[in-house]
Amino acid sequence: MPFLSDNAAAVHPAVWAAMQGADGADRPYDNDALSQSLDEAFGALFGRECAVLWVASGTAANCLALAGMVQPHRAVICHRAAHIQVDECGAPGFFTHGAGLMLVDGDHALITPEAIANAIAPLRRDVHQVWPQAVSITQATEAGCVYTPAQVAAIGASARAHDLRLHMDGARFANAVAFLGCTPAAASCDGGVDALSFGCVKNGAMNAEALVFFDSHLADITRYNRKRSGHLQSKGRFMAAQLLAMLRGDLWLANARAANAAAGEIAAAAPGRLLHPVQANEVFMTLTATERDALRAQGFAFYDWGADGARFVTAWDADAGEVTALARALAGL
Structure with missing residues (x-):
């Protein structure tokens, strides 16, 4: 009777059916019709324009997002228990070519605007010290807890006040939205999130995650980083098919x-x-x-x-x- 991880769950039948339906000739990489429809589909879900790229893992989604936000000599503020710190084998530094992680504490793996301010306060803005360029939060957190829309907005305001980008690791974003009973936008972009790793693999997909950008400039950068890092799959239509199947009829939320x-x-x-x-x-x-x-x-x-x-x-x-x-x-x- 397995309760080890939602990564071990079955692929939803609707996802298998969508992949089978995509098994026909189309243009390679992300030029196929399904991949080209992702922006519109997720734009409808979030109620605003967004740019969406498929990737094969949550680690890739998180680190490609951060690589578009953070220069090699800068850093990302995150919780000490964050997945990018504890469970990604140094991938953030690998993808960003050396950017560091600035670790903060908080109950139930939640960080606060005060924690962000306290991490920045001792720093000097000179060539001798690493200055943060982004904040990364996890929704739901590594302790299974959820940021409310008000908490996300407060962190977003703090990030903007310090000229930082805001990334959300949403490996269990669907579970957070289901708990909150709010719109996906209220739990993310309405609060100032610039990029969201919209998790699907833990929630019924096979091997596709959605990297959702609410800033198209970041998406433009990431398209090149995705290719350079070996994550631009030639038969991308099968990735897109999974993501669209998860959105259809709000399957992501029901699951x-x-x-x-x-x-x-x-x-x-x-x-x-x-x-x-x-x-x-x-x-x-x-x-x-x-x-x-x-x-x-x-x-x-x-x-x-x-x-x-x-x-x-x-x-x-x-x-x-x-x-x-x-x-x-x-x-x-």
Whole structure:
């Protein structure tokens, strides 16, 4: 009974069907009809003009976005637990040709305008020190928590006040929007986000993420960086087909709601154990080594989280019976 990661979830049947439908001759790279329709499709979703590029991974989406924003001698402000810091093997520095990460703290992996200001305050603007050029936030965070539209707007205002770009790692953006019950724009670009890594792989796609730019100049830069980094796939229509399938009928949102509901059921079974509020599809809780062994003996798969914790992740295709079984097992500890 797997609760290790939403990366392990199945590909949604609608995505498979869309890829099959794209299996005909068309122009290569991103010149096919499906790729050319992405700007309009995502523009309708966000209610404003945007430029959209497909990429094959969240790491590529994050780091290509940052490479268009940040010069090699500059830096990105992010949370200490941010995926770009902890789980991308130095890829931000690789893609930006050396730009650094300035790490800040914050409860539940959320950063604040005050944290941004405090990171900048000691710096001198001279050739001896690294000055930030962008802020990166994660929606939902690495602790499974969500920035409200007001929080995003406050960070966006702080970024603009310090002449910084704002990137949003939205690997679980759909789960955040499903929790907030707001528009996708309210959770991102309305608050000043310049580029959004719109995650689909964790939410039913096979190998396509959408890199959404609300500044076309950044998209123009990134087209070249995508090619130079080996991410311009020749049969891009199959990538575009996945993204369009996720948007069709708001499949992206329905899938996220299903995953969130499963996480909510698990969290409700052990409220006194929760390490973070459960606002998306990840549940972090305290469990002793003995308790973890007992759960695994019953067939549940999950990751340890520190010496006395565990992480459970639900996906769009979570089996209702397995979710209920886990909830009962947790309640019975």
